[in-house]
Amino acid sequence: MSLKWTLIGIPVSAGVILAFWLATPGESTFKQPAAWQRMAEPGALSAAHAHLESNCAACHTSVKGVETANCIICHANNESILQRQPTSFHANINSCVECHLEHQGRASRPTKMDHSVLAEIGLRQLKDDADSQIELLRLQFIIGIYHGSSPHALITSEEAVLDCATCHSNDDRHFQLFGQDCAQCHATDRWTIPEFRHPSPNSLDCAQCHQAPPSHYMMHFKMISARVAGKPHARVDQCFQCHQTTSWNDILGAGWYKHH
Incomplete structure (x- = not known):
């Protein structure tokens, strides 16, 4: 398209849009801010934020985009987040958008821990x-x-x-x-370590890595646990006397055993 037709087309298009705007009744959906917001919306909000779908300004600031201050208005006093150890760090962080992504659809969860x-x-x-x-x-x-x-x-x-x-x-x-x-040893996307190989089943140093449950430090150990394993004289720190390396519940001489 030549420059001449481009220069003619721009004002003509603007004129058509203006004429349509003036001819449209004031109560028309076309003239409502929400309608224009939906045209610019990149995708549906998650179910948690769906009630804000017609209120872009609740999260977005003109020119600047999503600002942390807008998130804090709603989430500053979220005790379920701030009082739990895994998520309490939110009290000292001043940026949200890197991990909390929106407009990914109703079924999406707006959290991507990175x-x-x-x-x-x-x-x-x-x-x-x-x-x-x-x-x-x-x-x-x-x-x-x-x-x-x-x-x-x-x-x-x-x-x-x-x-x-x-x-x-x-x-x-x-x-x-x-x-x-x-x-x-661990990665941030999972706790398990596929490469880990347990020491030999003949190892006697279990207590270097493992600590017995509270019940083993009570009469429960002598009255039940040690007897089930057939090791009435075993000490609490002698895991190898009763347990196998396949599972804590795999008891020598007794097989799979889960008391509780």
Whole structure:
């Protein structure tokens, strides 16, 4: 199309739209803000935010987009998030959009946990806080050590600086026997370690990694557990006397046993 026709077409198109606008009754759906918002909507909101579908300004700020301040208006006092250890970090974070994605459809869950992003946000906050420069330097030093060679292939150097225990110590099945640097063995997308191979079934050092349940430190152990295994004189720290490495419930001489 030539420049001449382009220059003619633009004002003509604008004129047609203006004429249509003026000819349309004021109460027409076409003239309602919600109608124009729907035209620009990239996709349906999740069920949790569906009630905001006709109110873009509840989340979006003109020119700037989604701002954290808009999220805080609704979620600042969400005790179910702030009082649970795995999610309490939200009280100190000042960015939401990296992990909470919307307009993905009604059935979508607007949460995508990305530990690399969390580390990036944390480092950015430390950089902006003059009182945290020493901590920032320490973490950057750690990242520098791991850069290109993180603790293992399933974790990035940025993720390695996160303090896993802050969110997950209540889930620590090792009872801190291995310390709190979970990233040395675990990945951020799963706790299981496919490469892990249990030591020989003949090992007698179970207590180095395992701690007996509370019931084993009561009369329950001598009265029931030790007798079921046929080891009435076994000590609580002698796991190998009763248990097999296939499962805690696989008892030597008794087979699969689950008392409770």
